[in-house]
Amino acid sequence: MMCSCCERKVMIWSLCFIFCLSNSILVFASPDKHLCRPDQRDALWEFKREFYVKGFHSNGVAADKKTKRWTNNTDCCSWDGISCDPKTGNIVELDLLSSSLNGPLRSNSSLFRLQHLQSLDLGYNNLSGILPDSIGNLKYLRVLNLGGCHFHGKIPSSLGNLSYLTGLDLSINDFNGELPDSMDNLNQLTELRLGSTKLSGNFPSMLLNLSELTLIDLASNQFEGMLPSNMSRLSKLESFSVAGNSFYGSFPSSLFMIPSLFYLSLGSNDFSGTLEIGNISSPSTLGFLSLVENNFNGPIPRSISKLVGLFYLDLALWNTERSIVDFSIFLQLKSLTFLDLSYINTRSMVDLSLFSHFDSLGYLDLSGINLKISSSLHLLPHIGILTLSSCNIVEFPKFLKTKTSLSYLDISANQIEGQVPEWLWRLPMLRYANISQNFFSGFEGSADIIQRSQIVLIDISSNRFQDPLPLLPNSTKFFLGSSNGFSGKIPRTICELRFLDTLILSNNNFNGSIPRCFExxxxxxxxxxxxxxxxxxxxxxxxxxxHLRSLDVGSNQLSGELPKSLINCTRLEFLNVDDNKIKDTFPFWLRLLPNLEVLVLRSNEFHGPISSPGVSLSFPKLRIFDISDNRFIGVLPLDYFAGWGAMSSVLDTVDRMPSRFEGRDSGNYRNSVSMTAKGLKMELVGSGFTIYKTIDVSGNRFEGDIPVSISFLKELIVLNMSNNAFTGRIPPSLANLSNLQSLDLSQNGLSGEIPPELGKLTFLAWMNFSYNNLEGPIPQGTQIQSQNISSFAENLGLCGAPLQKTCGGKEEEATEQEEDEEKEEKDQVLSWIAAAIGYVPGVFCGLIIGHIFSSYKHDWFMRIFHYLT
Known part of the structure; x- marks a missing residue:
């Protein structure tokens, strides 16, 4: 009986447990039960619809893969990039990093209805526009990432409302002005990332009040002035970067006193004087120190040897003022894996064996230092990147033969003769080899020795190679062989290099035709x-x-037409076909290339007009336009240059800090182009393309007026329209070209005066108005008056300095005319006076004579009357 009762109880409890369990399963499995609150879901859904999504990731996956999987009738807490508070259902995290959202972030965006957000990541989307003040309404935010979003304008002061914020990333945007003072309220902030945001002003002093900061990144901005001396107030700072600004003065040694500091980057500023590291008593935790490209001078401080925790040290371009450097001060830095002492301006000769103590060194750059290298040297067992450019090396370093981990070698600009050793290409990890600017004449070993390697970049330019081009491995991505003595035809084996990105064979003796294979x-x-x-x-x-970005086939004997397949090269930035025999009309279709910056068609047989009715010739990024010495004809429309944006305003082409390492991963080539400026031939290389903005249409047959739209190009530096048939007057609006340095309008049919407004162009150092029909006085102004007399020759009507012909000729003629008129007036007055003088007695005499005559006449008449009667 008792057993039966127990069994009954167990059964009842079992049934209850099963019922509760099944009920729980039904509750949690019910499709109508959602964790996400409906108002939160609706806000997200509306936020998605505020943008359009476009593009694909590099792996081919649709760029909108996060928001694409959002479905309106599902739990939004399960959506990609969404996290919710499990108790309240409020959305606390929104992560849409790199989701290809396009469109502005509006001030009334539904995003700001998500009032409980604690983490917001919209980084690397195209949210171009201003960052609205409404961002300050998300008062519970702890992490905010808006890096790489193309915001512009000022950073809103409402960010100061986010008092819980611990991490803020606004880097890689187009903000301007200074940081708002309200950021002084962010007293819980630990990480501040503002790199590459175009901010300006002095160092934001309010940051010194944010005592919780562990990371400050202000790199690649436009800050200036001196850093505060009391930087040690940031007692918890671990990482500090101000590289790529314009800070100047002495660097505050108080930074080195912060015990937690691990990362310090000061490169590319204007810090000067001697560097004071200070009295470091306890072992330093500093691991990363970059002082590259400043104005530090004097000896490298010996106290640097106390930074025993350093693994990265960059002192490149330090100006020791040609003093002797004691390189033994680095021997205490046994943890170094990266050391750059390149171009430190010392007369010291360094024995490379000094660096045999650095067992962990993987990167070493001693370029620009005189080196002594022993043939029996054994050092740097783990070296991966070695740069010994311009070190006065006369023999190929044999110690490299055993460096099985070496992947990058640069021994360029030395004095090494003979043949390149065969063993170099057998180094198993070697991928980049730069042996340019030496006196190499050949390669040891068999013809295919290089082909058996795994080389990616090989630069053999500026040597004395004359043999046929070496056979290159299939892995070759960059090959630079310019300025040698290679001859014959370009081998077709080049076409078989499937990964080839860069091929530089300029300044050789190749003949024949260009291989028909690259496409x-x-x-x-x-x-x-x-x-x-x-x-x-x-x-x-x-x-x-x-995929072409840069094409230069100038100074050859190419003929025919410009290949129209160039229209498919939407990435093309640089096109130079100068000094050939190309016979074609103007390639209007080039306007369809959105990235074209340099177009040089000089010295060919191009002909016909360069404008066409109904065709707008807009080159928004063009910086250099040279079509000189062809046979172009016609009248240029007044609005011809209206759509040339890059010459009209300052446009940034490089958003990162310029670096001496540029080109390390793609070869050391630089685009170059010759141009005529200030009456001289000159060559632009590398950064010259971002500085010079030029137009050269000289040596053609253009006629009519100079288009007034050329005055829109306010960034123009060189303008050459000489040797044409332009007529009419020089547009006074050329005075708008405030950056103009060289102006050549010679050998045309221009008439009228030289506009006086041109005298205001303070940068205009060279000008030529010769061989025209200009007249009138040459404008006053330092720049114009300092020109050579030849700049105004053969204009018969011009006068004034610097010509010897004064502008007095017309004045004398006018004076003579005035004097003649005055004399004539005087003569007339005298005539009238004389007439008046003679008039009175004449009248009196006339009356008397008249009276006598009338009396006589009366008597004579009476006599006749009597006679007749």
Missing amino acids: KFNTKLSVLHLRNNSLSGIFPEESISD
């Missing part, structure tokens, strides 16, 4: 430079890869 076999070629050879034949369409 078919190699679709990744982005740089093709073949200038200054003896290549001939037509410019083949098959030589054009759709």
